[in-house]
Amino acid sequence: MERTVTVVPEDGLHARPAAKFVEAAGEFDATIAVAPADGNDDPVNAASMLAVTSLGVASGDDLRIVAEGADAEAALEELEAILSTPETESEPET
Amino acid sequence: MAANELDSRSYEGTGVTPLSGVGTAVWYDPTADLELGEPPAADAVDSDAERDRFRTARERAQVELERERERTAERVGEEEAAVFDAHRQFLDDPQITDGVESAVEGGLPAEHAVESAFEDPIAQFEGMDGRMAERADDLRDVRDRLLRLLTDAERVDLSSLSAGSILLAERLTPSDTAQLDSERVAGFVTVEGGRTSHAAIFARSLGIPAVVGIGDALESIDDGESVLVDGEAGSVIADPTAERRERAADGRDVDVREERVSTADGVPIEVAANVGTVAELEGAIDQGADGIGLFRTEFLFLDREAPPDEVEQFEVYREALAAFPEGRVVVRTLDVGGDKPIPYLDAPEADNPFLGQRGIRRSLGPDADLFETQLRALLRAAAAEPGTLSVMFPMVATVPELEAALDTVEDVAAALESAGADYAVPELGVMIETPSAAFIAEALAERVDFMSIGTNDLTQYVMAADRENERVADLHDPCEPAVLRAIERAVEAGNATDAWVGMCGEMAGDSDLTKLLVGLGLDELSMSAVTIPDVKAEITDLDGATAESLANRATDATTRTTVSDRVHTTTDQ
Numbered sequence: 001m002e003r004t005v006t007v008v009p010e011d012g013l014h015a016r017p018a019a020k021f022v023e024a025a026g027e028f029d030a031t032i033a034v035a036p037a038d039g040n041d042d043p044v045n046a047a048s049m050l051a052v053t054s055l056g057v058a059s060g061d062d063l064r065i066v067a068e069g070a071d072a073e074a075a076l077e078e079l080e081a082i083l084s085t086p087e088t089e090s091e092p093e094t
Numbered sequence: 095m096a097a098n099e100l101d102s103r104s105y106e107g108t109g110v111t112p113l114s115g116v117g118t119a120v121w122y123d124p125t126a127d128l129e130l131g132e133p134p135a136a137d138a139v140d141s142d143a144e145r146d147r148f149r150t151a152r153e154r155a156q157v158e159l160e161r162e163r164e165r166t167a168e169r170v171g172e173e174e175a176a177v178f179d180a181h182r183q184f185l186d187d188p189q190i191t192d193g194v195e196s197a198v199e200g201g202l203p204a205e206h207a208v209e210s211a212f213e214d215p216i217a218q219f220e221g222m223d224g225r226m227a228e229r230a231d232d233l234r235d236v237r238d239r240l241l242r243l244l245t246d247a248e249r250v251d252l253s254s255l256s257a258g259s260i261l262l263a264e265r266l267t268p269s270d271t272a273q274l275d276s277e278r279v280a281g282f283v284t285v286e287g288g289r290t291s292h293a294a295i296f297a298r299s300l301g302i303p304a305v306v307g308i309g310d311a312l313e314s315i316d317d318g319e320s321v322l323v324d325g326e327a328g329s330v331i332a333d334p335t336a337e338r339r340e341r342a343a344d345g346r347d348v349d350v351r352e353e354r355v356s357t358a359d360g361v362p363i364e365v366a367a368n369v370g371t372v373a374e375l376e377g378a379i380d381q382g383a384d385g386i387g388l389f390r391t392e393f394l395f396l397d398r399e400a401p402p403d404e405v406e407q408f409e410v411y412r413e414a415l416a417a418f419p420e421g422r423v424v425v426r427t428l429d430v431g432g433d434k435p436i437p438y439l440d441a442p443e444a445d446n447p448f449l450g451q452r453g454i455r456r457s458l459g460p461d462a463d464l465f466e467t468q469l470r471a472l473l474r475a476a477a478a479e480p481g482t483l484s485v486m487f488p489m490v491a492t493v494p495e496l497e498a499a500l501d502t503v504e505d506v507a508a509a510l511e512s513a514g515a516d517y518a519v520p521e522l523g524v525m526i527e528t529p530s531a532a533f534i535a536e537a538l539a540e541r542v543d544f545m546s547i548g549t550n551d552l553t554q555y556v557m558a559a560d561r562e563n564e565r566v567a568d569l570h571d572p573c574e575p576a577v578l579r580a581i582e583r584a585v586e587a588g589n590a591t592d593a594w595v596g597m598c599g600e601m602a603g604d605s606d607l608t609k610l611l612v613g614l615g616l617d618e619l620s621m622s623a624v625t626i627p628d629v630k631a632e633i634t635d636l637d638g639a640t641a642e643s644l645a646n647r648a649t650d651a652t653t654r655t656t657v658s659d660r661v662h663t664t665t666d667q
Contacts, residue, residue, distance in 0.1 A: 012224050019179035049183035050215050
């Protein structure tokens, strides 16, 4: 199964949000692949930090996530949640 | 070259902290020891043993990264610490792990296999621009960590440099910067890097004088030479003349005043620090803060699965109070909502989060339980330490909201009383950050002990200009006459009652505006710790009557340009 998600974190899938995404992808039994939704690139292993960061996904880009396996549904839910959550800010708030 | 008093060599780069320091140059080249020789013949290598060596090194690297992550979170902040999460993921990357193991299988020793497996990915990211090139730095950092562990190379321990060292390096990786100790490092200078590099962010958080991006010219400075780093001007001077050193030592940036200060004509102004974590308290003391003017409590709540309990919060507030036994610590109750989602809080998305349910609106609504827990911890902490605890409520827009918050404090106090707990009711205050709060400041002031003006949000709301939106950034200036008048109004309301009035927005730390703010009649200014020495120096130099006349002329102005002209002509007189 698969779904398409718009990437919300301001930094796109760079160091910090990517680490969170890859870590989560690694925790599921399902085989998970991601690719930019524009369809030009082959899906890459979602549990590989190298592969995910090299997609160069920016905020606002649509990402297609494909998961196969017993917990595929749960995996998609969780990964979608990560991609749709803005980064917590630590700018001064006064 | 003999030291020539008249001929110091100077270098220009990007200054990243408004601080300067003088010390002894120490070149740091962590990769020099990691150069590998030719690998031995493939049949001389025991592949099984090499695979085990690699796996052991990888496990040790994971442990190191975990430790560095914790240390960085504590000293600098969660955001910077998260870079180590990326490193841990790179270390575990199947492409890299497989690459190393198949190279080992092919007869390479573990360290050569590591070097070879990282080669392509590093080259791939190097060829990309901006953020992607930073990933190449991350990969090099991870690779060098593995190589060091595999070759038992000495790790230069940057946390144990001799005091007064000025660190010179090609670049500083996140792992390097995580070790820096502002007690020992008098400054650092790098060949590469910009204002937003990891090294720059750490330098600002830790208050270390630093200049980055000098270029290869830096290499003409030798180990052991005397070096002056001016992080404000972005310059580095090798072999500075005695006169130059003295000027640096006299510079307003290095002159920390621990004592409280007054204007030249004797008006005392409290100068305090804004902090978000317990780790920042020490830096505030080092810069001469009289107390804490804004303790943001969000950091206690972010990045975790469940809210901190009363005991955990009590310990944090107590620690903050203990840091300033003779000062005041102003704690802001939880200010979240909209832009700062917290996983365990139910915060529905809003079209206009900044105009939505945030701050006190949540504390009196969905987060009422959290609010009570926080107040219980605060009231108990107030009794546990000798310093003055003040508690303020964010985002208040109406008198009933303030009264409801004050009633909650009363209820919590009554509950603690009947439970026989040790507690004290702290000073209670309100933040002036909505235009409505500024308009009804008199009514608010009558009900509280103090008011603190949060100029960042106040400016955003008065000007109706989202501070994150670059297209309207120009409107987001606290020197707009409308904002100044809102501030003036709050101060007048405070003067009409017994409430003291402070300011804890970024404006308070701009030393160019100190005269204006003192002239407006603020009793307290709270800011990032690094700007405290500057602002204290400004205050002692200024005359109350001149400041007041400047404030009058500034609030009469009709445009920001006029305000700016008036501020600068007075400053330059």
